[in-house]
Structure formats: structure tokens, C-alpha cells
Amino acid sequence: MNNFELKNPTKIIFGKDTIEKVKEEIPQDAKVLLLYGGGSIKKNGIYEQVKTALAKVDVTEFGGIPANPEYATLMEALQVIKDKNITYLLAVGGGSVIDGTKFLSAAAVYDGDTPWDILTKNIRTEKGMPFGTVLTLPATGSEMNSGAVITRAETKEKLAMGGPGLFPEFSILDPQVITSIPQRQLANGITDAFTHVLEQYMTYPIGALLQDRFAESILQTLVEIAPTVIKDPTDYKAASNFMWSCTMALNGLIQKGVPGDWAVHAMGHELTALFGIDHARTLAVIAPSHYKFNFEAKKEKLAQYGERVWNITEGSTDDKAYAAIEKTVDFFHELGIDTKLSDYTKDYEGTAEEISKRFTDRGWTGLGEHQSLSPDKVEKIVKMAY
Amino acid sequence: MNNFELKNPTKIIFGKDTIEKVKEEIPQDAKVLLLYGGGSIKKNGIYEQVKTALAKVDVTEFGGIPANPEYATLMEALQVIKDKNITYLLAVGGGSVIDGTKFLSAAAVYDGDTPWDILTKNIRTEKGMPFGTVLTLPATGSEMNSGAVITRAETKEKLAMGGPGLFPEFSILDPQVITSIPQRQLANGITDAFTHVLEQYMTYPIGALLQDRFAESILQTLVEIAPTVIKDPTDYKAASNFMWSCTMALNGLIQKGVPGDWAVHAMGHELTALFGIDHARTLAVIAPSHYKFNFEAKKEKLAQYGERVWNITEGSTDDKAYAAIEKTVDFFHELGIDTKLSDYTKDYEGTAEEISKRFTDRGWTGLGEHQSLSPDKVEKIVKMAY
Numbered sequence: 001m002n003n004f005e006l007k008n009p010t011k012i013i014f015g016k017d018t019i020e021k022v023k024e025e026i027p028q029d030a031k032v033l034l035l036y037g038g039g040s041i042k043k044n045g046i047y048e049q050v051k052t053a054l055a056k057v058d059v060t061e062f063g064g065i066p067a068n069p070e071y072a073t074l075m076e077a078l079q080v081i082k083d084k085n086i087t088y089l090l091a092v093g094g095g096s097v098i099d100g101t102k103f104l105s106a107a108a109v110y111d112g113d114t115p116w117d118i119l120t121k122n123i124r125t126e127k128g129m130p131f132g133t134v135l136t137l138p139a140t141g142s143e144m145n146s147g148a149v150i151t152r153a154e155t156k157e158k159l160a161m162g163g164p165g166l167f168p169e170f171s172i173l174d175p176q177v178i179t180s181i182p183q184r185q186l187a188n189g190i191t192d193a194f195t196h197v198l199e200q201y202m203t204y205p206i207g208a209l210l211q212d213r214f215a216e217s218i219l220q221t222l223v224e225i226a227p228t229v230i231k232d233p234t235d236y237k238a239a240s241n242f243m244w245s246c247t248m249a250l251n252g253l254i255q256k257g258v259p260g261d262w263a264v265h266a267m268g269h270e271l272t273a274l275f276g277i278d279h280a281r282t283l284a285v286i287a288p289s290h291y292k293f294n295f296e297a298k299k300e301k302l303a304q305y306g307e308r309v310w311n312i313t314e315g316s317t318d319d320k321a322y323a324a325i326e327k328t329v330d331f332f333h334e335l336g337i338d339t340k341l342s343d344y345t346k347d348y349e350g351t352a353e354e355i356s357k358r359f360t361d362r363g364w365t366g367l368g369e370h371q372s373l374s375p376d377k378v379e380k381i382v383k384m385a386y
Numbered sequence: 387m388n389n390f391e392l393k394n395p396t397k398i399i400f401g402k403d404t405i406e407k408v409k410e411e412i413p414q415d416a417k418v419l420l421l422y423g424g425g426s427i428k429k430n431g432i433y434e435q436v437k438t439a440l441a442k443v444d445v446t447e448f449g450g451i452p453a454n455p456e457y458a459t460l461m462e463a464l465q466v467i468k469d470k471n472i473t474y475l476l477a478v479g480g481g482s483v484i485d486g487t488k489f490l491s492a493a494a495v496y497d498g499d500t501p502w503d504i505l506t507k508n509i510r511t512e513k514g515m516p517f518g519t520v521l522t523l524p525a526t527g528s529e530m531n532s533g534a535v536i537t538r539a540e541t542k543e544k545l546a547m548g549g550p551g552l553f554p555e556f557s558i559l560d561p562q563v564i565t566s567i568p569q570r571q572l573a574n575g576i577t578d579a580f581t582h583v584l585e586q587y588m589t590y591p592i593g594a595l596l597q598d599r600f601a602e603s604i605l606q607t608l609v610e611i612a613p614t615v616i617k618d619p620t621d622y623k624a625a626s627n628f629m630w631s632c633t634m635a636l637n638g639l640i641q642k643g644v645p646g647d648w649a650v651h652a653m654g655h656e657l658t659a660l661f662g663i664d665h666a667r668t669l670a671v672i673a674p675s676h677y678k679f680n681f682e683a684k685k686e687k688l689a690q691y692g693e694r695v696w697n698i699t700e701g702s703t704d705d706k707a708y709a710a711i712e713k714t715v716d717f718f719h720e721l722g723i724d725t726k727l728s729d730y731t732k733d734y735e736g737t738a739e740e741i742s743k744r745f746t747d748r749g750w751t752g753l754g755e756h757q758s759l760s761p762d763k764v765e766k767i768v769k770m771a772y
Contacts, residue, residue: 001626003401008394014643015389207623209610210630213603221596237593240387244596244643257400257630 001208004256010144011170014244016236018174019046022090023053025132025170030088032059033081035101037093039063044180046136050092060084065093068272068279069100071116071152074107078115081108081129089131091168095140098133099148102166105129119150124163132170136177138243139189139280141196141250143171149269158269173247175239183230187335188280190226193246194219194331195283199262200255202291202301203369208258212304215254219309221245226335259369264290266367267382270355277344284332284339289384291325293377297370341386352382387594390642396530397556400630402622404560405432408476409439411518411556416474418445419467421487423479425449430566432522436478446470451479454658454665455486457502457538460493464501467494467515475517477554481526484519485534488552491515505536510549518556522563524629525575525666527582527636529557535655544655559633561625569616573721574666576612579632580605580717581669585648586641588677588687589755594644598690601640605695607631612721645755650676652753653768656741663730670718670725675770677711679763683756727772738768 013021026032032054041047051059062077080086081104089108091101105128107115117123135143142148147162178186201215222245228238248254267290268282277285291298299321306312306324315323332339341348356379359367367373373381399407412418418440427433437445448463466472467490475494477487491514493501503509521529528534533548564572587601608631614624634640653676654668663671677684685707692698692710701709718725727734742765745753753759759767 001401001623001630003404005397005399007397011391011393013391015387018389207626209623209627210603210607210634213606214600217596217599217603220599224595237387237595240593240643241595244387248596257626 001206001211001257002259006252006256007164008144008167008252010167010251012144012173012247013170014173015240016174016176018172019049019134020053022050022132022134022172023057026054026057026088026090028057030057031084031086032057032088032090033077033084033086033104034059034061034090034092035065035077035097035104036061036063036091037065037067037097040180041092041136044136044177046092046134046177050090050134059090060086065097065100067096068149068151068158069096069103071119071150072154074100074103074150075115077104078107087129089129091131091133092136094135094137095142098135098140098142098168099150101131101133102128102142102146102148103150103161105131105166106161106163116152119152119157119159119161123161125161125165126163127165128163130169132172133168134172135243137181137185137189138173138175138178138246139185139192141193141247143168143173144247144251151273156273158273173243175236175243178229178233178239178242181233183336184278186229186233187337188278189246190222190229190242190335191280191284191332191337193249194222195264195280195287196249197222197254198287199264200258200260202298202305203259203261204297205300205304206258211254211256211258214248216305216308218245218249218254219305223309223331226331230335261369263367263373263378266359266364267355267378270358271341271351274351274354275345275347281337281344284337285341285344285385286381288325288329288339289381291328293381293384294368294373295321341382348386351386352379355379355382387592387597387643388645392638392642393550394530394553394638396553396637398530398559398633399556400559400561401626402560402562404558405435405520406439408436408518408520408558409443412440412443412474412476414443416443417470417472418443418474418476419463419470419472419490420445420447420476420478421451421463421483421490422447422449422477423451423453423483426566427478427522430522430563432478432520432563436476436520445476446472451483451486453482454535454537454544455482455489457505457536458540460486460489460536461501463490464493473515475515477517477519478522480521480523481528484521484526484528484554485536487517487519488514488528488532488534489536489547491517491552492547492549502538505538505545505547509547511547511551512549513551514549516555518558519554520558521629523567523571523575524559524561524564524632525571525578527579527633529554529559530633530637537659542659544659559629561622561629564615564619564625564628567619569722572615572619573723574664575632576608576615576628576721577670577718577723578666579635580608581650581666581673582635583608583640584673585650586644586646588684588691589645589647590683591686591690592644597640597642597644600634602691602694604631604635604640605691609695609717612717616721647755649753649759649764652745652750653741653764656744657727657737660737660740661731661733667723667730670723671727671730671771672767674711674715674725675767677714679767679770680754680759681707727768734772737772738765741765741768
């Protein structure tokens with residue numbers, strides 16, 4: 001087990017009919033900017049619940065934050081923060097709205113030349129403008145971590161940011177919100193959380209027995225609840241375990257003391273940038289090829305995953321490891337998630353070379369837990385994923 | 387799954403050679419009271435490491451906090467805090483020293499008549515004097531929670547306290563500290579953590595699938611590392627998983643959204659009070675009888691535990707549940723922990739009646755997850771444990 005530090009101050013308020021508790025968490029004298037996305041919260045009743053709870057608070061609204069939160073849109077919100085002397089941000093949405101709000105939390109207090117620096121110069125935020133979240137889409141785990149990914153259409157960039165000052169002060173998780181989420185997004189959420197766990201787990205054994213078992217616990221739970229979530233999102237048992245699993249998949253706990261991979265995300269982000277494929281689906285496209293390509297380096301963990309998550313008991317380590325990859329592909333398929341790039345676009349020729357070139361241009365010479373995945377290897381993996 | 391709230395702001399610093407980091411966590415201008423127990427830290431080098439790290443800080447010392455931290459001793463420490471204008475507390479020890487420090491954190495800022503009120507009047511501390519810990523004995527989980535248990539010899543009482551202001555600001559967990567812990571205390575620590583998990587898990591199914599799996603993960607890890615920890619505490623892989631499992635067993639995570647039992651602790655505390663039996667050993671005495679007595683109410687979870695933790699695959703739910711209790715007893719025995727009261731004292735006659743009477747006197751009419759364990763049932767359970 002590697003040395004680690006863990007501090008996660010976010011207050012989680014979890015359960016049925018908890019959205020009204022937002023009024024207890026935001027200072028009464030705050031000037032709040034309520035941020036949301038495409039407006040689904042106005043159809044599913046969440047907007048009404050939040051507005052009713054904050055009836056006595058000074059609330060300005062900013063809607064329209066897109067999936068893959070866009071820098072240009074966020075700069076408009078930043079202007080509102082300044083014009084209205086906002087003191088508290090409230091994200092009501094999924095990972096994109098929350099990530100966008102984290103950027104605003106950082107940008108609102110940043111005193112450099114341009115907030116774009118926060119993304120390009122890796123500026124970590126020690127203390128941002130305080131913010132809370134009401135989660136409407138379980139998937140990314142952003143509601144209980146301090147990281148964000150921001151997109152800039154102008155430069156076709158998708159960049160990460162973070163810092164200890166960017167944990168939400170509170171996050172309200174009412175699993176009932178998933179009843180209004182389209183099946184496609186539910187499948188994406190499950191796939192996203194599942195892959196988050198794999199990125200932190202599918203590396204090599206490092207003697208972190210408890211972390212391994214926690215990671216496997218999340219995977220097992222997602223496998224167990226996935227069919228019910230897709231079929232009947234009003235099933236509270238499935239919904240609540242789905243939501244809590246998504247949060248625990250990326251709140252920092254299971255990554256402590258272990259190596260991380262994250263190469264699947266690095267490659268997947270490019271597929272979203274190039275083709276607009278849903279984030280989660282890009283992960284399902286890349287992961288199987290990635291694990292096959294890096295089979296020797298990962299086969300011990302792949303076999304352990306096969307045994308513990310998929311109950312594969314027969315065969316050698318190699319057999320179990322290979323079967324585990326197949327089981328993972330089957331799982332994605334059962335969710336209705338295609339796992340080949342050609343399922344999403346007929347225009348895939350040259351993609352591998354393009355992504356490899358982008359990584360080279362950025363100086364990304366070695367991704368993955370061994371920092372050994374060079375751009376030429378990335379090219380081969382993406383090709384395997386056609 | 388029940389609704390829940392979770393907020394745990396303690397910063398964990400985990401790993402090899404991390405004790406020196408204490409200097410980065412305590413304000414340089416703090417007036418620190420360093421609290422410890424019987425002085426073992428002066429023999430095992432931990433005291434030196436802490437003192438060296440804090441060479442530039444104003445440190446006063448208070449040693450001699452006993453196992454089951456004693457109110458009278460703590461009142462002496464409180465006087466030192468006042469006399470020396472202490473601003474920061476540093477616990478260097480196990481659960482007793484940390485619990486005692488939590489009491490002092492609360493008492494230092496309490497403005498009522500007597501700090502005893504904190505214990506008898508269930509006064510929750512919203513903000514105590516800031517404190518950190520250097521853990522020297524994995525067991526209780528006190529290093530990452532906000533609860534404490536304090537003993538008062540004068541009145542033969544052992545009372546609980548807590549509040550959101552009593553989380554340590556930081557806790558340093560260097561697994562290497564276990565190399566100097568006597569085998570007996572290592573066995574106690576494993577038993578204590580194992581039973582902490584059982585108290586939060588061995589109730590009835592409530593659809594908290596992820597919490598169940600997390601609880602089982604800790605149990606599985608403890609089972610896996612226990613023989614090595616006892617045989618060779620210098621094995622870092624075993625030591626680090628032991629230490630992290632003890633913390634995760636009682637930092638609040640696995641209890642969220644699920645019913646808790648805690649009747650084993652309630653009964654066990656009395657055996658410590660009456661006979662001075664080590665806390666962990668009292669739990670091993672009570673737990674098997676408790677689970678047999680409440681078999682019908684707990685058998686579904688007992689069987690699940692048997693299947694998942696002990697790989698019991700044969701037989702009915704009842705068979706598996708019963709076999710799981712037997713496996714638990716065997717596990718304690720392999721650790722060198724006796725599981726009958728008569729193994730500890732020949733003077734056990736009348737104990738069940740005495741404990742039952744004490745519970746009646748305190749008005750404890752219904753313990754356990756169903757609040758249905760009345761004093762007459764307690765009497766029967768304790769008798770079964772003779």
C-alpha cells in the first residue's frame with residue numbers, strides 16, 4: 001500500500017425527500033447563483049423543490065450549462081457572479097453542471113490575468129467561492145470530490161482542474177431524481193461509475209487489500225442493480241444503491257494508497273472531442289481494448305476482478321483475466337452500450353493516428369499506472385477499438 | 387436504505403514514516419498539550435519522533451491517561467489546559483488517549499457548571515478545542531470519528547459523548563507503530579474492529595447493498611490479515627491493511643443508511659466495569675450468545691455474512707447462519723481470545739442478574755436494532771455467555 005492523505009469535508013445529505021434541506025445549508029443572507037443545465041429540472045419538479053426551499057433567499061439563476069461544460073458559457077456566468085455580487089453557488093444538475101460550478105468557484109476568487117490560466121497552468125484552488133449541489137444525475141461522482149473537467153469549443157480542448165478548496169460544502173442526493181432520467185443516461189451513469197472504479201483498480205496488486213475489496217464492492221453493487229435501474233428507475237432500493245455507488249466510485253476513498261490508470265479516460269475524452277460520443281460510451285469503447293493490449297501488466301488484477309465480481313472460478317490466471325474482459329463487454333452490451341467505435345461512427349479511419357498525434361503534441365509520453373503507455377501504444381489501442 | 391447524512395472532515399495522513407508530518411498540521415504559534423498514556427511511546431520511539439517534529443512549537447506534556455480514560459485524570463489535564471493557556475491538543479496513543487482528548491476538547495470550551503454534564507446530560511459539542519492525533523494502536527477507530535467513551539471510577543460509570551465538533555483535525559496513521567504492540571493488544575485490536583463492523587451490519591436486510599459489501603470487505607480483510615499481524619507485525623502489507631480496516635470500521639461510513647445494534651457493546655462495557663476484562667474480549671464473550679439468542683431476527687444477515695465472509699455455501703439459511711456464528715467463535719479463538727465469561731473469572735455467578743438490574747435502573751428498556759432487547763433478555767444472553 002502506498003502512503004496517502006485523505007480529507008473529504010463534503011457533507012452528504014442522502015435520501016428520500018431531502019431536497020428541501022437545501023435551505024438549512026445555505027446562509028440566509030447569501031446571494032445565491034443557481035446554476036443548471038438544459039432545463040430538465042423545470043420538467044421533473046426539482047427546480048420547484050429548490051425554489052420553494054429557497055423562497056426566503058436572494059437567488060439569481062443561470063441555466064444552459066451544456067454537457068461537457070463549456071468555457072464560453074461559464075464566462076457568461078462569471079460575469080453574472082460579478083455583476084450581482086454573488087456569494088454562494090448552487091449547482092442543480094449532474095456532473096457537467098457541478099463541474100462548471102467548480103470552475104466558477106475557482107474563477108470567482110482567482111486574481112490572475114484570465115481564468116483560463118486555472119485550466120492551462122494547473123492552478124490548484126485552495127479556497128474557492130462556497131458552493132453546494134443538488135444532484136440530479138448519478139454518474140460522475142463530482143458531488144463529493146474536488147475535481148472538474150472543462151471544455152473549450154474554440155480550441156477543442158478538454159482540461160482538468162481541482163484543488164482542496166473545490167469540494168462542495170454540501171451535496172443533496174435524493175435517489176428519487178432518477179425516475180425522470182432517460183434510460184440512455186441511466187446506462188451512461190452506470191457505465192461511467194463502473195469505469196471510474198476500474199481506472200482506480202485495474203492496475204497491479206500493491207497489497208491494498210481493503211481498497212481492492214471496496215472497489216469490488218462498488219462494481220458488484222453496480223452489476224447487481226443495473227438491470228433494475230434500467231428497467232424500473234422507481235425501484236428505490238436499486239436507485240439508492242446506484243446513486244451511492246456512483247458517489248463512492250469517485251470520492252477519493254478507493255484511490256487512496258493505490259496506483260491509478262486513467263488512460264481509458266484520456267483516450268475516451270478524445271473520442272468525445274472528435275465525434276461527440278457520450279463520455280461514458282467512449283469509456284466502454286476504449287476499456288476492453290486497453291485491457292487486452294495491456295493484458296500482461298494487468299492480468300493479475302483482471303483475474304481477481306473476474307473471480308470476485310464475476311464469479312469466474314475455472315481456468316488459469318490468463319483464462320480468468322480474459323473471461324473477465326469478456327464479462328465486462330457483455331455487461332456494457334446488456335446496458336445497451338456499444339463497445340466499438342464503428343458502432344458510433346462510420347468515419348473512424350485515421351482516429352487512432354489523430355489521437356496519438358494529439359498526445360504527442362501535448363507531450364504525453366507515458367500514460368497509465370506505469371507511465372509507459374506511449375502515443376504509439378495509444379494508436380494501437382484505439383485501432384483495436386474500431 | 388434509510389436516509390442519512392455524512393460529513394467527516396478529519397484529514398488522514400497514512401503510511402510509512404509519516405509521524406514527522408505532525409509539524410505541518412499544528413499551527414506554529416499554538417500552545418500544545420501533548421497527551422499520552424502509560425508511557426509506551428517513550429520506549430517505542432514514537433515520543434521522540436513527535437518531539438523532534440515539534441521542536442519549534444510550545445509543547446506541554448500530560449501522560450498517564452489510563453485504558454478506559456478516567457474522568458478524574460482528565461480533570462487534572464483540564465486544569466493544565468487552563469493554567470497553561472493551551473490552544474491545541476495532540477493525542478499520541480490509542481483509543482483511550484484519543485477519547486480522553488475528545489473529552490478535553492469539549493470540556494475546554496464548555497461553559498456549564500461542571501464538565502461532567504457533558505457526559506450525563508448528552509451535551510453535543512458543536513465546536514471543541516482543535517486537536518489532532520498520532521495513532522499508536524489500531525482498534526477503536528476514534529482517530530476518524532467524533533465519539534468518545536469516558537469512565538468514572540468514583541461512580542463506576544462508563545458514558546458516551548460526541549458531537550460534530552469532535553472530529554480530530556488530523557490523524558497520523560503510520561502502520562509501523564504496530565511492531566512494538568504486544569500480541570495480546572494486537573488480538574484485541576482485531577477483535578474490536580471486527581465487532582465494530584458486526585454491530586453495524588448484523589441486524590436485518592434493509593436494501594443497503596453497498597454498505598453491506600463495504601462492511602463485509604472490512605471483515606474479509608481482517609480475517610485475511612489477522613494471522614500475519616499476530617505472527618509478524620513487521621509485515622507491512624498486513625499492518626497497513628489492519629490499521630486502515632480499524633479506521634474504516636468506525637468512521638461512520640458503513641453505518642450510514644442502515645440500522646445499528648450496539649447491544650454487544652452495551653453488555654460488554656458492564657463486563658469491563660465489573661471484572662476489568664479487556665474491552666475487546668468482552669465483545670467476543672457477548673457476541674456469540676447475542677447472535678444465538680436473537681437468531682430469528684438476525685439469521686438473514688448471519689447467513690449472508692456466512693456466505694460472503696466465510697464462504698459457507700452448503701445448507702439452509704438457518705444452517706449457514708449458525709455455521710457463521712461458529713466460524714466467528716473459531717476466529718476469536720485463533721486470535722487467542724476466549725469467548726466465555728468463565729474463561730476470565732470464576733466469580734461469574736450473579737453477573738447476568740447484576741447487568742440486567744443495572745440496565746433496568748438506567749431505564750434501558752429496549753436495546754438493539756429493534757429496541758426490543760429488554761433487561762430480562764439481556765440477563766439470558768449474559769447467562770448464555772458464562
